[in-house]
Amino acid sequence: ILNVEQSPQSLHVQEGDSTNFTCSFPSSNFYALHWYRWETAKSPEALFVMTLNGDEKKKGRISATLNTKEGYSYLYIKGSQPEDSATYLCALRGTSGTYKYIFGTGTRLKVLA
């Protein structure tokens, strides 16, 4: 069974702190990995799509890296702001023959002002 795990489940950081979370997946099953940002009562918003080992993506203060050989992706937030408070989800597409995405349970981030 393909399983995607995210850690930590939740964390609180002070405004200005930098933080990172992890998405782990079976390295033998990988086609693409997506990161989403999900604010309460809103729609999940796509952050990054990553497909190649060693991929690094950046969007403002948020960046992500991908290691398909060891089966993990890191999401980094530099200088966290209260508006970064959200749940961050990763989703794995296991093979090219499937359209199904396997989601982790998310990391809930709370940035304290």
Place this chain on the structure above:
Amino acid sequence: DAGVTQSPTHLIKTRGQQVTLRCSPKSGHDTVSWYQQALGQGPQFIFQYYEEEERQRGNFPDRFSGHQFPNYSSELNVNALLLGDSALYLCASSLTGIGYTFGSGTRLTVV
């Protein structure tokens, strides 16, 4: 440009009833996927519709069925509701099934 629209936003149903949830995809998107998010879990894939046919299905019973219309909009139907069907149902649209734009979901409560 409207994103993905889901209706209704919330609804409450009784065990044994049937429910229909609706989704209008983002303009230009031809594929609709449905996910169920139960409390404390990540979204779980129900099925995906493309060209008005179910292209792939997750591990959900036959009580869960769907439809896609010629305008690419979609419905999710759940028959014989169980308490365990209480969840947030997310619709996601895409072009040919790659990458998603999500709606904000329908919160279903079964009592």
